[in-house]
Amino acid sequence: MRVTAARMRELLKVYFILGSNNCRKNPLEVIAEAIEGGITLFQYREKGSGALVGEEKVKLARAIQELCQQHRIPFIVNDDIELALALNADGVHIGQEDAPAAVVREKIGDKILGVSVHTREQAYEAIRQGADYLGIGPIFATTTKEDAKEAAGTTLIKALREDGLTVPIVGIGGITPDNARVVMAAGADGVSVITAISLADSPVQSTRKLYQAVHSQPEG
Numbered sequence: 466m467r468v469t470a471a472r473m474r475e476l477l478k479v480y481f482i483l484g485s486n487n488c489r490k491n492p493l494e495v496i497a498e499a500i501e502g503g504i505t506l507f508q509y510r511e512k513g514s515g516a517l518v519g520e521e522k523v524k525l526a527r528a529i530q531e532l533c534q535q536h537r538i539p540f541i542v543n544d545d546i547e548l549a550l551a552l553n554a555d556g557v558h559i560g561q562e563d564a565p566a567a568v569v570r571e572k573i574g575d576k577i578l579g580v581s582v583h584t585r586e587q588a589y590e591a592i593r594q595g596a597d598y599l600g601i602g603p604i605f606a607t608t609t610k611e612d613a614k615e616a617a618g619t620t621l622i623k624a625l626r627e628d629g630l631t632v633p634i635v636g637i638g639g640i641t642p643d644n645a646r647v648v649m650a651a652g653a654d655g656v657s658v659i660t661a662i663s664l665a666d667s668p669v670q671s672t673r674k675l676y677q678a679v680h681s682q683p684e685g
């Protein structure tokens with residue numbers, strides 16, 4: 466059956482996203498370190514310049530999924546619904562330019578469905594169409610997503626919480642151990658990162674710092 470909101474909030478705490486073009490080292494090594502450091506959810510996002518395609522992409526996806534399964538970390542696939550179904554992944558993440566959430570929901574059954582939103586209207590529509598969580602960002606400036614919108618800060622997260630919305634929300638975009646608390650203080654249930662972990666000197670240490678930041682009391 467569908468993931469509960471309470472369980473989804475737990476999973477969103479430290480949500481690592483990676484594609485082979487987001488790291489210098491072997492992706493499997495980086496993910497193993499991130500798992501050791503305490504990530505709570507993983508998303509395979511093979512996208513942008515230098516991304517793998519075809520059989521190479523499938524092979525890496527399978528290898529990563531196996532690593533996640535060994536450590537009981539749910540495995541989410543970005544964009545590629547067919548790949549997610551072929552691998553029996555734990556869920557998918559889609560953006561506004563992908564198929565409508567309701568269409569994806571019908572295809573994936575009870576798997577986890579995450580939707581990127583940038584406005585109140587998109588947020589309410591995603592929930593209506595069956596999203597289990599919302600990805601909101603970019604919170605801070607980022608160059609990792611090549612077509613990312615301007616950094617929007619935490620305004621939308623705060624607005625949705627002021628509306629009384631309790632849907633699980635993860636912030637994304639330029640998040641580091643130093644600014645993660647700001648995202649949580651705005652009402653996010655967790656933080657999603659790529660380069661704070663994938664390009665860190667020590668992915669384990671960076672993950673540990675993120676984990677501590679999201680579990681610490683709001684400052685002041």
Ligand SMILES: Cc1ncsc1CCOP(=O)(O)O
Pocket residue numbers: 602603606607608609610613637638639640657658659660661
């Ligand atoms: C996938 C995505 N969506 C909004 S910003 C972003 C990239 C996040 O990467 P980083 O954590 O390196 O800023």
Ligand SMILES: C=C1C=NC(C)=NC1=N
Pocket residue numbers: 480482508510543558560579581599600601602635637657
């Ligand atoms: C664009 C995205 C926004 N949020 C999340 C969680 N994943 C994404 N790929």
Ligand SMILES: [Mg+2]
Pocket residue numbers: 543544558559560561562563
């Ligand atoms: Mg997409």
